Amino acid sequence: MSRSTLYDKLAPFMRRHQLLYKDATVLVGVSGGADSLLLLHYLVSVQDLWRLKVIAVSIDHGLRGKESAEDVQYVERICDNLGVPFIGKQVDVNRRKEIHKEGTQIAARILRYQVFEEVMEETGSDFLALAHHGDDQVETVLMRMVRQSNPAALTGIPVKRKFAKGHIIRPLLCLSKDEIYRYCREFHIVPREDPSNKSIAYTRNFFRLHVLPLLKQQDHQVHLHVQEMTERMTEDEEFLQAQSKSMLQEVVTCNKDTVFFNIDAFRVYPIALQRRAFHLILNYLYKEVPPDLSSQHEKDFFSLLGRDKSNVTLDFPKSLKVTKNYQELRFHFLSQVKKEWRVHQFIKVPGVTSLPNGATLTATYASGAIHEDSDTLHIPTECESLFPLSTRVRIQGDRMKVRGLNGHKKVKDIFIDEKVPAYQRDSWPLIFGADGSLLWIVGLKKAEIERKSSVGKYIALTYTESSE
Incomplete structure (x- = not known):
């Protein structure tokens, strides 16, 4: 192949996007169609210039029986002729x-x-060259405009992206399909055509056969305009993504299965960053973003940010909850409290008891003056009716005779008054006496316990939060 207008077209595009470097190994995906055969011939023509090692891989998808197997055999014969x-x-x-x-x-x-990745690993390839062209780019952008509302989708097919231990490159994105056919004729390249490319059963083919020709009637260079737009959109998106990551570091706390932030601090940032931060959070929490996660979930999220009501929860796919608790918004997976925590579990004295929220309760014998704080409770050993002590989580109707108040108060109302987030209430540890009296809503409220003096013998309970 001579360095004709094809080289004049591709060389500047490849230089601008730094698609190759010298002494690289390039794996070329070749189907036997015009696009991939032209790409193979081009890379072979410049392999001495770039000191490249070119390897071809062809895949039989098993969809067209003997015909698709013959495509692979055809590519193999071409590679033999080219010495590839x-x-x-x-x-x-x-x-x-x-x-x-x-x-x-x-x-x-x-x-x-999957095959491309395996073969890249086996051959130690630096690049995987694929033959997507300008018309593919236009079709992709149009399809995404119809199906999606995410502006990032307009970045289209990337010219270059990381893959396996190297990069995928697409040198033909600056060419239209008509140009590819013309170059194939010029260089006597005879492709094999996949008949499924003519079937409008596939959405892409509908755009290819019915929409793209209309656009080309208006401007036959539409593929170049769309390519330029996608490159600019990619540059803008990369900048916005970097800003969004910085935003997350500033205002968002990410734990193992939980993400939370202050709503006012989050909303200070421009909506373009908020939206991207939302998707970064989902990518962090989900191993793989579920296909049933839709734009409606994003709308619901932003609606929740603006609501005055507290303790409101959204249901996302795969048991992910998004809960607004006053000025905190939290993403967390639904945690089922084990059934055994709904019945009384005896507290070891002395000893350490695990609690349903992951914390621990340490019980020891003590004597002398009492020095209590919110994480400790001292129960006189003289109160024999209270022993043995036990713990469980709340159930409907739980009430407590709160120290300093005249009368009982519902646990539900105490949680509301103390602004305990709704997602924490079902696993909040409660400490009971043997007579059924609620002695301590750990860390929040203590019951009125009659004692003869402030000096004596006690069982001291100390609450320690989980370090996770």
């Missing part, structure tokens, strides 16, 4: 569809990229 090492692989798309209940295109893509 060839790797052929086969995947079972239909089996994956059946197991994972996925569509054909999704299943094929997942398996294809």
Whole structure:
């Protein structure tokens, strides 16, 4: 292949995006179609200039029987003629569809990229070159505009991105499909066409066959305009993502399965950063963001931020809860309190008892003057009717004779008065006497316990919060 107008088109694009470096190993995904064959021939033509090692990989998806197997064989013969090492692989798309209940295109893509990653590792490749072109970019952006409301989707297909231990590169994004066919004719490249590319059963083909031609009637260079837009959108998005990460570090606390922040501090930032911070939080909490997480969840989140009402909870997929507690907003997974904590568990004296919220209660014998704080309670040993002591979580109707008050008060009302977040109430430890009296809502309120003097023998209870 001579350095014709194709080189003049691709070389500046590749230089601008730093798609290659010398002495690199480049794995090329080749299907046998016009796009990938042109890309293969181009990289072979510049391999001496860049001192490249070019390797081809072709995948039979098993969707068209003998025909798709012949595509792989055809690519192998071309590679033999070009002196390019060839790797052929086969995947079972239909089996994956059946197991994972996925569509054909999704299943094929997942398996294809798994193969690409494996082969990159095996060959030590620095780059995986794929033949997506300018028309693919236009179709992708149009599809995302129709299906999504996320501005980040307009970044389109990336020219270069990290993959495996190297990068995926797409040198042909600056070319239209018509240009690719023209270059194939010029260089006597004979592609094999996949007949499924003509079927409008696939959404992409609908845009390819019906929408893109109308746009090209208005401007045959539309692929270049869209490519330039996606590059600018990518640059803007990278900046906004960096700002959002800085915002998270400033105002958001991330624990193992919980994220929380002060609402006023969060809302000081521009809405563009708030929105991205929301998605960063979800990416942190979910190992894989669920497909049923929709734009409605984002709308509900921002609606919750602006509400005056407290102790309101949103339900997100996979048991994720988003709870507003006064000025705190918390993302947390639903934690089921074990059934045994709803019945009395005896407290070891002396000893250490684990509590339902992950904290511990240490019981010791003590004597002398009492020095209590919010995390300690002293119970006179003379109050024999209170022993043995026990602990459980709240149940409906729990009441307490609060120290310093004349009469009883519902535990529910104490939690509200003390502004205890709703998600903590069901696992909050309560300490009871053997007569059924509630002695201590740990850390909050203590009961009126009759004692003969302030000096004597006691059982001292000390509450220690979990270090996690």
